[in-house]
Amino acid sequence: MSEPQTDPTPLRRTPLYDRHVSLGARMVGFAGYDMPLQYKEGILAEHQWTRTHAGLFDVSHMGQCFLVGRDHETVARALETLIPADILNLKPGQQRYSQFLNEDGGVLDDIMVTRSLDPDEDGTLMVVVNAGCKDADFAHLKKHLPSTIKLIIADHRALLALQGPEAAGVLSRHCKGADLMAFMTGASMLFDSIPVHISRSGYSGEDGYEISVRADKVAVLNERLLMHPEVKPIGLGARDSLRLEAGLCLYGHELDVTTSPVEAAIQWSIQKRRREEGGFPGFARISRELKDGPSRKRVGLLPEGRAPAREGTEIVTEAGDKIGTVTSGGFGPTLNGPCAMGYVDAAHSAIGTKLHLMVRGTAMPASIVAMPFVPHRFHRS
Amino acid sequence: MGETKYTKDHEYIRVEGDVAIVGISDYAQSQLGDVVFVELPKLGKALSKGDEAAVVESVKAASEVYAPVSGEVTEINSGLEAQPGTINEDPEGSGWFMKVKLADPSELAGLMNEADYKAYLASIH
Numbered sequence: 001m002s003e004p005q006t007d008p009t010p011l012r013r014t015p016l017y018d019r020h021v022s023l024g025a026r027m028v029g030f031a032g033y034d035m036p037l038q039y040k041e042g043i044l045a046e047h048q049w050t051r052t053h054a055g056l057f058d059v060s061h062m063g064q065c066f067l068v069g070r071d072h073e074t075v076a077r078a079l080e081t082l083i084p085a086d087i088l089n090l091k092p093g094q095q096r097y098s099q100f101l102n103e104d105g106g107v108l109d110d111i112m113v114t115r116s117l118d119p120d121e122d123g124t125l126m127v128v129v130n131a132g133c134k135d136a137d138f139a140h141l142k143k144h145l146p147s148t149i150k151l152i153i154a155d156h157r158a159l160l161a162l163q164g165p166e167a168a169g170v171l172s173r174h175c176k177g178a179d180l181m182a183f184m185t186g187a188s189m190l191f192d193s194i195p196v197h198i199s200r201s202g203y204s205g206e207d208g209y210e211i212s213v214r215a216d217k218v219a220v221l222n223e224r225l226l227m228h229p230e231v232k233p234i235g236l237g238a239r240d241s242l243r244l245e246a247g248l249c250l251y252g253h254e255l256d257v258t259t260s261p262v263e264a265a266i267q268w269s270i271q272k273r274r275r276e277e278g279g280f281p282g283f284a285r286i287s288r289e290l291k292d293g294p295s296r297k298r299v300g301l302l303p304e305g306r307a308p309a310r311e312g313t314e315i316v317t318e319a320g321d322k323i324g325t326v327t328s329g330g331f332g333p334t335l336n337g338p339c340a341m342g343y344v345d346a347a348h349s350a351i352g353t354k355l356h357l358m359v360r361g362t363a364m365p366a367s368i369v370a371m372p373f374v375p376h377r378f379h380r381s
Numbered sequence: 382m383g384e385t386k387y388t389k390d391h392e393y394i395r396v397e398g399d400v401a402i403v404g405i406s407d408y409a410q411s412q413l414g415d416v417v418f419v420e421l422p423k424l425g426k427a428l429s430k431g432d433e434a435a436v437v438e439s440v441k442a443a444s445e446v447y448a449p450v451s452g453e454v455t456e457i458n459s460g461l462e463a464q465p466g467t468i469n470e471d472p473e474g475s476g477w478f479m480k481v482k483l484a485d486p487s488e489l490a491g492l493m494n495e496a497d498y499k500a501y502l503a504s505i506h
Contacts, residue, residue: 043440044415237414237441306418306462308438331417331440338418360420360436 014060015158015215016222023233031132033061036235043237047333050204050242051374054166055234056225060158063134064212065141067125068150072115075123078149082140084261084280085113086271087125093117095184095199097269099261100129100140105282105289106257107264108140109133110249114186114199126186126197128159128210130251158218163208163242165377166230171198171209174224178209183378191221200379203239205246205372207379244339245332247300247371253311253327254298254341262289263343265298296324297349300371301340301357303364308338309357315342316356316363323348326357332373339373340366385473386449386489387498393473394449394481396489404477405437405446405468408502414439416468421457421479428452428481430488435478437468450488452481 011034020027025036036058038046049055069075076087085098092115100108109129116124129137141151162171172179174191175198181187186199194217202208213221225231240250249255249264260282261267267290274280275290303309308330315324329340340357348355351370356363383396391409395402410416418438428434428448435446457479461467468476483489493501 037441038414042415044417047440241440307420308418308443310443331438333417333440 014058015218016058016060019219019222020058025235030236031061033131035061038235038237039233043241044333046232046234046238047241049232050164050206050234050238051334052165054162054164054170054231055238056231057161057163057234057239059161060218061131062159063129063131063137064154064157064159065127065138066152066154067127068152069123069148071123075125075149078145079113079125080279082144082281084270084274084286086273087113090115093185093187095186095201100137101281102257103281105260105285107255107259107261108257109137110251110255112201117187132252156215157212158215160211160218160221161202161208162211162225163202163204164206167208168379170225170228170230183380192224194221203248204242205374205376207377241330241333244328244330245334245372245374246376247341247373250328260286260289260294262286263294263296263298293346295346296343297346298341299344299349300369300373301326301342301366302369303338303357303366305364306338307359307364309340309359309364314358315344316358317348318354318356323355334374384494386492386494388449388492389501390447392446392449394492399483400455401450401481401483402477403449403479403481405472407472410469410472413437413444414441416465419461419465419468421461422454424454424457426454428454446478449492450481451484454479455482456480
């Protein structure tokens with residue numbers, strides 16, 4: 001049986017490394033960190049548990065930072081020079097998804113931006129970035145932000161994600177009022193007596209939270225959450241199958257320096273004022289693509305058979321002409337079948353288009369379908 | 382029942398007369414995790430030792446299963462296609478992949494017996 005390649009680079013550890021090992025996790029290298037791929041029950045069980053109960057993910061490898069300026073307008077306008085989202089009109093406590101873009105409109109990273117809810121922290125934005133991009137992101141911010149904006153890299157903070165339909169019930173027993181928060185909002189509160197910043201968001205397609213806490217307190221939080229019978233630890237394997245079924249982009253797969261947000265079909269994250277005014281890197285390309293359509297598009301792919309089409313699989317027309325490539329693909333445990341995402345030429349991107357996926361030299365019939373593959377169940381108040 | 386032998390790639394082969402049952406070891410299934418798809422060879426296919434004989438896929442990744450010996454595929458465990466999880470539950474029993482008519486029984490001599498395989502597993506950890 002063939003075995004996966006291993007990377008010899010030494011890996012960093014999150015503060016929960018020892019706990020993952022003691023819980024029986026199988027550890028793998030991911031974005032420079034030694035992370036739990038799965039625990040004893042395995043990816044299928046962990047995936048299903050998150051969809052039906054509450055899954056706890058260590059996402060402390062992700063990058064957290066604060067941008068601090070004189071007031072909200074100052075810091076929002078500064079960040080808006082690097083990303084296409086409207087940050088100026090973010091309300092206190094509101095969170096928004098965006099991307100750092102290069103001059104060609106390619107995605108350097110995809111990020112979450114939250115405006116502090118606390119009036120005493122007016123002019124503070126919290127930014128969460130991908131682990132694999134964080135060093136470059138922080139350098140990018142340092143290089144481009146004006147000296148009036150202070151960048152605080154929060155590597156003293158850890159991050160947990162609690163995801164699933166029972167997450168709100170569990171978390172509100174520790175953080176009073178957490179169940180009342182709206183989707184894509186954040187607030188500083190106490191978890192029992194521990195200061196945390198939580199946001200109602202995540203990457204599983206389920207309701208849930210991300211909980212930012214000082215690294216020296218994360219072990220306590222982790223244990224208190226795992227004590228609940230509704231909560232089980234979940235590894236990166238299920239995190240990936242959950243986000244794939246939810247049709248969400250993963251940096252390095254659906255997004256990279258060549259893909260624009262319009263090609264990636266995340267133009268919903270570019271608000272109206274920014275589309276009109278521009279003032280962010282790559283505006284010319286993005287503006288043109290919004291008007292005329294991009295030359296290629298990210299689509300959902302549903303194979304007819306049972307064979308998964310993995311990343312890198314060629315997408316061809318029924319006549320055999322190459323029209324694209326799979327960027328993420330595998331088996332959807334909730335879907336109980338294979339599903340994939342990929343880029344195809346815009347001319348072949350309509351929902352319902354029949355095409356072939358070249359799996360081990362065989363043309364497997366598949367269709368372009370609307371995403372998500374499994375409906376989102378975010379909390380909309 | 383004949384002796385079970387193993388390859389360094391974690392396939393097993395159990396010879397019964399001039400036919401051998403081929404599958405993946407318990408260690409292999411535990412490393413793969415939940416199997417969600419299996420692609421078996423066509424009946425009658427002539428395999429040379431080391432050929433890609435089958436594909437087994439977990440949620441995470443696809444792996445090839447190599448022919449531990451040369452021979453012709455005389456039977457496949459087609460029940461695996463509907464119940465790939467059998468490979469996790471009973472890899473060296475009902476989770477077998479295929480039966481092969483041995484082309485050259487002397488190839489078996491190069492494979493590990495159970496004790497050697499256990500020692501090999503210990504050595505790679």
